Amino acid sequence: MNIKPLADRVVVKMIEAEETTKSGIVLPGSAKEKPQIAEVKAVGPGTDEVKMHVKVGDKVLISKYAGTEVKIDDVEYTILKQSDILAIVE
Template sequence: MKLVPLGDRVVLKELKAEETTKSGIVLPGQAQEKPQQAEVIAVGPGKVEDGKEVKMEVAVGDQVIYSKYAGTNVKLEDEEYIIVKQDDILAVVK
């Protein structure tokens, strides 16, 4: 199966949370912060708003930072994804 987003939605795959701090302290699973950085897996076609076409500004393979509580979590074939609107993506990491 494959996720194909509609409109201005983007499918993201979260990057792994840090398991140790910079000083080398190992963090238990509950203490790890939810990562806000993810890789773009699929991009919708965009949308038309007020008669103007809104183009997608991200592409498959981009690493992005998204809003902390944004999106809908989806599990498909033992993989977890997040579907967010393009407006919930704050930056592209280059």
């Protein structure tokens, strides 16, 4: 199944956070923070007022509680507005 976002929406897949600290301590599930870096999987066409600045494959930094989480074919995606993207990570 493919997702085609409408207007200025973007579909992203969260990049998993590391499970150990730099010093090698393994973090339990309750101590992990929600990851904020995601990979863009699909981009809407934009609108007359909003030009799309991201493209498929970009790694982006998103707002912590942005978007709507959906599960399709056992894969979790987040659908959010382009304005919820804070930066492109290079």
